[in-house]
Amino acid sequence: MPTPLHRFHIPVMGTGFTIDTPIKVARFGISSVMSIGDDELCEVMREYYSSQFHRQFEPILKWESDYRSRRITAYLDLVHDIVEQQLHEMKSQDFVPGTDLWKYFELLPTDSPWRVDFKRLATMSDPLERAVIEQRLRDVVVAGSLDVNIMTKIDRLNYSKYGELLPEEFSDALSALRGYANSKLTSCIVFSAGFNRRLYAYVEKFSDFFPDSAGQIKKKIILKVSDYRSSLTQGKFFAKKGIWVSEHRIESGLNCGGHAFATDGYLLGPILEEFKLNKDGLVSHLRDLCNDVLTVKGRPLLPPDQSIKITVQGGIGTSDEQQFLFDRFDVDATGWATPFLLVPEVTSLDAVTRQQLADTTEEDLYLSGISPLGVPFNTYRGSASETLLFERVKSGKPGSPCPKGYLVSNTEFTSKPICTASSVYQKRKLAQIRASEMNTDQKNAAEQRVIAKTCLCEDLAAGAIIDYRIPSKRDLAPAVCPGPNLAYFSRIGTLLDMVGHIYGRNNMLNDTPRPNMFVAEFKMYIAYLERQVTDSLAGIIDRRNDYFADFLSNLRDGVDFYRRLGRDYMERSSEFAESFNYEINRLSDQLSDLANAYPNFFQPAVSQN
Numbered sequence: 001m002p003t004p005l006h007r008f009h010i011p012v013m014g015t016g017f018t019i020d021t022p023i024k025v026a027r028f029g030i031s032s033v034m035s036i037g038d039d040e041l042c043e044v045m046r047e048y049y050s051s052q053f054h055r056q057f058e059p060i061l062k063w064e065s066d067y068r069s070r071r072i073t074a075y076l077d078l079v080h081d082i083v084e085q086q087l088h089e090m091k092s093q094d095f096v097p098g099t100d101l102w103k104y105f106e107l108l109p110t111d112s113p114w115r116v117d118f119k120r121l122a123t124m125s126d127p128l129e130r131a132v133i134e135q136r137l138r139d140v141v142v143a144g145s146l147d148v149n150i151m152t153k154i155d156r157l158n159y160s161k162y163g164e165l166l167p168e169e170f171s172d173a174l175s176a177l178r179g180y181a182n183s184k185l186t187s188c189i190v191f192s193a194g195f196n197r198r199l200y201a202y203v204e205k206f207s208d209f210f211p212d213s214a215g216q217i218k219k220k221i222i223l224k225v226s227d228y229r230s231s232l233t234q235g236k237f238f239a240k241k242g243i244w245v246s247e248h249r250i251e252s253g254l255n256c257g258g259h260a261f262a263t264d265g266y267l268l269g270p271i272l273e274e275f276k277l278n279k280d281g282l283v284s285h286l287r288d289l290c291n292d293v294l295t296v297k298g299r300p301l302l303p304p305d306q307s308i309k310i311t312v313q314g315g316i317g318t319s320d321e322q323q324f325l326f327d328r329f330d331v332d333a334t335g336w337a338t339p340f341l342l343v344p345e346v347t348s349l350d351a352v353t354r355q356q357l358a359d360t361t362e363e364d365l366y367l368s369g370i371s372p373l374g375v376p377f378n379t380y381r382g383s384a385s386e387t388l389l390f391e392r393v394k395s396g397k398p399g400s401p402c403p404k405g406y407l408v409s410n411t412e413f414t415s416k417p418i419c420t421a422s423s424v425y426q427k428r429k430l431a432q433i434r435a436s437e438m439n440t441d442q443k444n445a446a447e448q449r450v451i452a453k454t455c456l457c458e459d460l461a462a463g464a465i466i467d468y469r470i471p472s473k474r475d476l477a478p479a480v481c482p483g484p485n486l487a488y489f490s491r492i493g494t495l496l497d498m499v500g501h502i503y504g505r506n507n508m509l510n511d512t513p514r515p516n517m518f519v520a521e522f523k524m525y526i527a528y529l530e531r532q533v534t535d536s537l538a539g540i541i542d543r544r545n546d547y548f549a550d551f552l553s554n555l556r557d558g559v560d561f562y563r564r565l566g567r568d569y570m571e572r573s574s575e576f577a578e579s580f581n582y583e584i585n586r587l588s589d590q591l592s593d594l595a596n597a598y599p600n601f602f603q604p605a606v607s608q609n
Helices: 021-028 039-052 067-091 100-106 113-123 127-140 172-181 197-205 228-239 268-297 319-329 338-342 351-358 384-394 423-434 440-451 456-467 484-488 495-502 517-537 545-570 574-597
Strands: 008-010 031-035 146-151 188-192 220-225 245-251 309-313 333-335 365-368 377-380
Touching (some): 021 031, 021 100, 039 067, 039 456, 067 146, 100 113, 100 495, 113 127, 146 172, 172 197, 197 228, 220 228, 228 245, 309 319, 319 333, 319 495, 338 495, 517 545, 517 574, 545 574
Parallel strands (some): 008 031, 008 333, 031 146, 146 188, 220 245, 309 333
Antiparallel strands (some): 365 377
16 A cells, blocks of 8 residues: 555544545545445445446345345445546646645645645746646555444344354454455455454455565554553464554544543553553564464565554544654554544535534533443434434333344343344333332433433434435434544534644634643543442442552553653643643542542452462
C-alpha cells in the first residue's frame, strides 16, 4: 500500500455510519473503516450503489450457500471498483476550483510539500513549469485505505434453513473474515473488542495475510486495543502462526463512541507511554517469532526493517492535542470519529438524527446499559430508537422482534441463544422478576435494566437506510453511538471544514468549555469507578475488593504520570500547563474523596493460607 498522505483516519462507527465512507472519502487519500458485521446491510448498500453507478446487480439471497460471506465479498469488491473509477476520473481533471482533484490537495496537511506545490500553481505564469508541477502532483495521488472492521465478540454460530447447526467456519465472525479475505481489497482488517481464538486461528487459512516474495502483505491486520498487555498477547498469538500485526490501534477505554471497554483504571496517557517505551522490543520480539514460524512454513520472511504503526483514537478534539500526541508519544497517526457524524459528506445518517446530534449537550450524552452484549455503550438521550423503545414498553410489548439476530447470546430461557433486547427474552425475564421475592424498588430497578436493551443490529443501520430513502418493511428508528466529545461540536459542516479543523486551519468547536482529552477521560474513569461501587452495593454486580483496590492504584499511578506530563505541556504553553495541573490535582482530590467514602471497597483482600 502506498504511504498515506494524511496522518489521521476515520474509524468505524456503528454498523451503518461508515458503511460507505470509503466511497465518499477514499479518493481524497483519506483512510476509513467499514463494519462488515451486518451482511444484510452490505447487500442493501450493494444494490443501492450498483444502481447509482449503473452496474449490474444480482442479489445473493439468504439461505444460499455461504451467502453471508459472499454478500460481504460482493459489496467490498463493488466499493473497490467504485473507488478505482473515482480515482481514475479525478486524475484526468484539470486543476481548477470545484474539481475533486483541486479538493484533494486542499485537504492535505498544511505542511505537506505537495500542498505547498499545489498552492504555488496560483502564482505560476509559465505554462511549461505549471505542466511539470501538475503532472508531479497527479503522480502522488493515491486513494486512502479501504479498511474493514470485525467486532470479535459478535460471533454467533449459525443454522441452516432446516435448523441444522452449521460448522464453525460459518459463524458470523469467520464468515465475515472469509468475505474480506476473498475480496479484491488491498487494505487492513481491524479486529476490535478483544481476543477471539477461533477467529484469529482462521486467519492463517488465507494467503493474503502472509508476506509475498517482496515482503509485502496484501491484507494487513490492525488490533484495536485498550492496553499494552492486550496488544502483546494478541500479537504473539498471531506471530506464532506466521501472521504479522501491522498496526496497534489504541483506543480510550471510555472516551470513545459505541461500546466502551473500560480498563481496570489504566489511563490513556500511561498506556501511550508504555507503548512508546516498549515499541522497539515489541517489534523485535514479534518479528523474530513470526519469521521463525514463516521459515518452518516455507513462506517468505518479513524484511529486517519491518515495523509496526502505533495509532491512537478516542476523544481527540483539537489540532494541538493531535500534535502533542505526535510529538510526545511518537504515535504514527490518529483516529477522528465522532466529529464526522456532523459531516454528511463522510457519514451516512438521516438529516433529523444528524441535527439532533448537532444540538446535543454534555447532559444528553451518557454511558448507557442499552447494549444486549452487556457492555457499557456510549449514546445520547432522545434518539428515535429510544422513543420507539418507550412506545413498545408503554403498549405492553417490550423488546424487539429481533429481525437480524447478530447479538444473540443468552440461554437463560432457551437452549438456542436469543438476544436480551428481543421481545421473547424480555417478556420471560420481566415475568420472572415480577414473580420474585425482591421488594418493589428492587423489582423496578431490575425491570428498567431489562427494558433498556435496544435492538442495535437494526437501529445502528437504520440511519443509512433512511438517508438513502431505501424502502424497508420494518420500523426504522436510528440509534447513534457518539463519544462524549460530541458535546463540543455543534455545527454541521463539510469535509473541508472538519479536515481543516484537524489540521488547525479553522475551528469547529462550539463555545462549551472543553477539557483536555486526558482530563476528560480521567473524569470518566472516576465516575465509572463510583458507579461500579454503587452497583456493587446494590447487588447489581459482584466485584472482589482486589478489583477496586487495583483500579484505585492504577488511577493513582495515572495521577503521578500526568503530573510529570504537565512539565512537558509547560514547554508548549505555561498557561495551559497550569490549567492541566490544576485539573489533575482536583481529580486526584476527587479520587481520594471516593476512596475515603467507601474504605471497605478499596482494601485488598487478605489471602488466607
